[in-house]
Amino acid sequence: MDKLPSAKIRDSLEQRIVEGELGHGKRLDETELSSFYGVSRTPVREALQRLAESGLAEHLPRRGTFVRSPSLSQLVEMFEVMAELECMAIRLAARRATSADIDALVKDNEACRAAVAAGDTKKYYEVNARLHGRIYQMSGNSFLANEARRLHDRLRPFRRLQLRVRGRMDESMAEHDIILQALRDGDAERAMETMKKHITIVGVRFNDLVSSFNTIMGDE
Amino acid sequence: MDKLPSAKIRDSLEQRIVEGELGHGKRLDETELSSFYGVSRTPVREALQRLAESGLAEHLPRRGTFVRSPSLSQLVEMFEVMAELECMAIRLAARRATSADIDALVKDNEACRAAVAAGDTKKYYEVNARLHGRIYQMSGNSFLANEARRLHDRLRPFRRLQLRVRGRMDESMAEHDIILQALRDGDAERAMETMKKHITIVGVRFNDLVSSFNTIMGDE
DNA sequence: CTCCAGTTTTTAGTATACAATTCTCTTGTA
DNA sequence: TACAAGAGAATTGTATACTAAAAACTGGAG
Numbered sequence: 001m002d003k004l005p006s007a008k009i010r011d012s013l014e015q016r017i018v019e020g021e022l023g024h025g026k027r028l029d030e031t032e033l034s035s036f037y038g039v040s041r042t043p044v045r046e047a048l049q050r051l052a053e054s055g056l057a058e059h060l061p062r063r064g065t066f067v068r069s070p071s072l073s074q075l076v077e078m079f080e081v082m083a084e085l086e087c088m089a090i091r092l093a094a095r096r097a098t099s100a101d102i103d104a105l106v107k108d109n110e111a112c113r114a115a116v117a118a119g120d121t122k123k124y125y126e127v128n129a130r131l132h133g134r135i136y137q138m139s140g141n142s143f144l145a146n147e148a149r150r151l152h153d154r155l156r157p158f159r160r161l162q163l164r165v166r167g168r169m170d171e172s173m174a175e176h177d178i179i180l181q182a183l184r185d186g187d188a189e190r191a192m193e194t195m196k197k198h199i200t201i202v203g204v205r206f207n208d209l210v211s212s213f214n215t216i217m218g219d220e
Numbered sequence: 221m222d223k224l225p226s227a228k229i230r231d232s233l234e235q236r237i238v239e240g241e242l243g244h245g246k247r248l249d250e251t252e253l254s255s256f257y258g259v260s261r262t263p264v265r266e267a268l269q270r271l272a273e274s275g276l277a278e279h280l281p282r283r284g285t286f287v288r289s290p291s292l293s294q295l296v297e298m299f300e301v302m303a304e305l306e307c308m309a310i311r312l313a314a315r316r317a318t319s320a321d322i323d324a325l326v327k328d329n330e331a332c333r334a335a336v337a338a339g340d341t342k343k344y345y346e347v348n349a350r351l352h353g354r355i356y357q358m359s360g361n362s363f364l365a366n367e368a369r370r371l372h373d374r375l376r377p378f379r380r381l382q383l384r385v386r387g388r389m390d391e392s393m394a395e396h397d398i399i400l401q402a403l404r405d406g407d408a409e410r411a412m413e414t415m416k417k418h419i420t421i422v423g424v425r426f427n428d429l430v431s432s433f434n435t436i437m438g439d440e
Numbered sequence: 441c442t443c444c445a446g447t448t449t450t451t452a453g454t455a456t457a458c459a460a461t462t463c464t465c466t467t468g469t470a
Numbered sequence: 471t472a473c474a475a476g477a478g479a480a481t482t483g484t485a486t487a488c489t490a491a492a493a494a495c496t497g498g499a500g
Binding site for chain 1: 452453
Binding site: 002003004006007042045046049050052053054061062070074077078080081084085088141142143144147 | 226281300305364367
């Protein structure tokens with residue numbers, strides 16, 4: 001069952017938005033996109049409707065569709081919710097994790113550390129996403145896993161905010177270690193506590209946040 | 221800025237699904253809907269795309285679009301996440317609530333109690349939704365408020381599951397009272413604890429749940 | 441009666457045409 | 471120069487026409 005063109009276009013646009021190619025406020029011109037993808041406006045419009053529904057774009061009646069990145073305050077709010085979901089996932093996961101699960105996490109974690117050491121940020125993001133995704137799955141609550149994955153993806157372009165703070169990367173790896181050890185011990189409390197700290201961006205100095213944010217947003 | 225026909229159709233379909241008129245598995249026929257709403261297939265299709273994106277329907281390529289209600293296990297998972305979000309909202313709200321906020325909640329709560337006394341379930345749902353919505357807003361995290369509202373709405377048709385259990389309605393009101401008192405005292409811990417119990421459906425006896433569920437689903 | 445092949449019918453997906461609204465650029469006036 | 475009005479262009483929203491794939495039906499063989 002291969003995907004329909006309209007679905008492919010939707011996914012392609014999502015990726016282009018998340019990866020930063022299509023930045024905040026960018027107008028998604030139907031005619032332009034239809035020639036870009038080599039189709040008519042109809043499937044493009046359907047893709048845009050779906051993007052708007054998922055929150056990645058905003059549709060203004062008779063005006064057009066625009067890429068909609070969260071504002072700084074929304075971003076902080078989203079990270080706050082993300083922390084809560086991660087926390088919930090790790091709490092549930094701590095009660096269900098088999099040693100095979102934990103071994104898989106350890107393997108991801110090592111790959112993560114290797115990527116940090118090699119300075120390969122792309123690889124780091126990829127492996128880190130896999131690690132967190134595995135934890136969501138381990139929660140046993142697939143609805144939670146889906147929601148967490150969705151939010152994680154939407155926050156992806158902003159995750160580097162955390163990593164620009166000096167030393168955050170090492171700190172992050174240390175937290176992973178603590179979380180894995182807590183999982184191994186079945187210590188849900190400690191895992192949750194560390195995870196909350198791991199995700200929360202609120203503690204980051206406001207200036208760091210704003211300046212990084214402006215860089216991404218192109219100082220609008 | 222009046223809504224576009226396609227947006228109206230989307231909202232109308234959402235309502236008809238949530239209210240149970242369009243039950244699980246129901247095929248959403250494009251031609252039928254277009255004549256029903258007096259428009260062509262194009263805006264109907266756009267509405268269906270959005271419904272599918274939001275999870276209320278499922279789109280199978282070249283097969284059609286079908287109303288998709290959650291399975292029993294998904295439902296339990298959703299209530300579990302809902303409990304967590306409500307919990308988070310009440311925790312944040314406890315720290316920010318002004319006495320005016322609490323007064324408004326008390327008023328809603330009284331309206332809620334009156335609806336229960338009068339046996340007016342429709343009114344009860346309405347006021348209860350307003351009360352919970354107010355708490356989401358009070359959290360100060362508008363992203364959380366949005367997500368919570370969304371999930372609350374999606375769970376609306378299944379909320380009665382909780383209320384079919386004998387005595388659940390009175391219990392529910394008592395919990396509201398405790399939560400409000402805890403808010404007044406600024407006791408976030410007690411508010412959270414009660415809220416979690418208030419929402420969680422997991423504790424409900426499995427048989428009650430399944431039988432109620434089957435009634436709603438038409439025993440498929 | 442059941443099963444299968446081939447045909448017909450229906451329906452989803454897309455392209456195109458048209459209508460309606462907004463944007464833009466020009467032009468004229470204060 | 472600043473600004474408002476209006477014509478024209480561009481763009482969105484919708485209808486319709488066409489294509490292709492899946493479902494339904496028909497008729498015959500076993």
